[in-house]
Each structure stands twice: as C-alpha cells, then as structure tokens.
Amino acid sequence: MSSVLRESDDLEAKVNDAYGKWEKKVKRGFLRLIILKRFRDRDSNGNFPMLTGMDLINFISEYSHHKWIPSPGSVYPILSEMLSLGMINEVETENKKEKMYQITPVGLKVFDKLRVNNPLFHGEMPDLNDPDTLERFRVRMRKYFSQKSVDDLNRYKSLFLTMYNAIDELLARKE
Numbered sequence: 001m002s003s004v005l006r007e008s009d010d011l012e013a014k015v016n017d018a019y020g021k022w023e024k025k026v027k028r029g030f031l032r033l034i035i036l037k038r039f040r041d042r043d044s045n046g047n048f049p050m051l052t053g054m055d056l057i058n059f060i061s062e063y064s065h066h067k068w069i070p071s072p073g074s075v076y077p078i079l080s081e082m083l084s085l086g087m088i089n090e091v092e093t094e095n096k097k098e099k100m101y102q103i104t105p106v107g108l109k110v111f112d113k114l115r116v117n118n119p120l121f122h123g124e125m126p127d128l129n130d131p132d133t134l135e136r137f138r139v140r141m142r143k144y145f146s147q148k149s150v151d152d153l154n155r156y157k158s159l160f161l162t163m164y165n166a167i168d169e170l171l172a173r174k175e
Contacts, residue, residue, distance in 0.1 A: 011106065022110060036110070050102045051101055082107065087106050087110055089104050
C-alpha cells in the first residue's frame with residue numbers, strides 16, 4: 001500500500017472518530033459549532049485564523065452583541081478536546097504563555113460533515129439582535145425539519161422545540 005493511500009485512510013479514520021464524538025455533543029448546544037465555524041472562517045488573505053481561547057470568547061461576545069459571554073471553563077475544555085481529536089493543532093508563537101490554535105484537515109472535514117448532517121448547521125447562525133435574521137432562521141429551520149422523516153423528526157424534536165422557543169423568546173424581547 002502506498003504512503004498516500006495510508007495517509008488518506010489515517011485521515012478518514014481520524015475524521016470518523018472526531019465526527020462520531022462531536023456529532024452527539026453538537027446537538028446539545030451551539031458553542032462547539034460556533035468555535036469550529038470560527039476556526040473554519042478564513043481571514044482577508046484566505047488563511048485560516050490562528051486563535052486563542054480568549055479570541056474565541058471575545059468573538060462570541062461580540063457576535064452576540066454581549067448577550068452571551070462564554071466562560072473560559074466552557075471554551076478551554078472544547079479546545080482541549082479538539083486538540084486531542086486532531087481537529088486543531090497548537091501553533092508556535094513568540095509568546096510561550098499564549099497558546100494559539102489553527103484548524104487541521106481533520107477539523108475541516110469534520111466541519112463539512114457536520115454541515116451536511118446536522119440541522120443546526122443548516123444555514124448560518126442568526127444575529128441575536130436582528131428580528132429579521134431570527135425570523136429567517138426560524139423559517140429555514142421549519143423548512144429543514146418539514147422535509148425530514150418521522151424518525152428524524154422524533155430524534156430532533158427536543159432540539160427543534162428548544163431552538164424554536166429560544167427564537168420566540170428573543171423575538172418577544174425585541175417587541
């Protein structure tokens with residue numbers, strides 16, 4: 001077997017392992033998705049960002065218009081898990097105390113697989129301050145779930161209801 005095929009098989013095995021572990025956890029909340037998506041977003045030069053845990057906390061805080069500021073106790077364990085699954089790697093920096101991370105091919109493939117297979121990734125995350133964006137997100141969710149089988153609907157029912165109720169609550173605050 002050639003080394004290229006062996007590397008391809010190793011990558012696929014790592015992707016399947018990481019996806020299997022993450023797919024279940026992603027259904028419980030947005031934080032993993034937001035972190036993975038932020039690593040996946042390219043900068044103005046087309047490069048994947050190098051991020052610290054504080055970069056992610058600040059990004060989420062700004063993105064949510066300071067309505068949600070995740071704690072380091074929720075962000076850093078996710079980074080540790082991503083690192084152990086090979087989804088990100090640590091990047092050398094001049095500041096030895098600051099740990100920076102960047103997405104790997106495993107992380108990119110897990111992102112793509114989640115995007116295809118997970119209803120939370122169907123479209124982009126809504127702006128929590130914009131009623132029009134929230135309403136469009138609700139319509140996309142309803143359309144997505146309306147095309148699912150009864151088994152899928154039963155499997156995702158609590159997730160759908162939780163998201164739908166959260167959107168209703170946010171829209172009620174805007175009125």
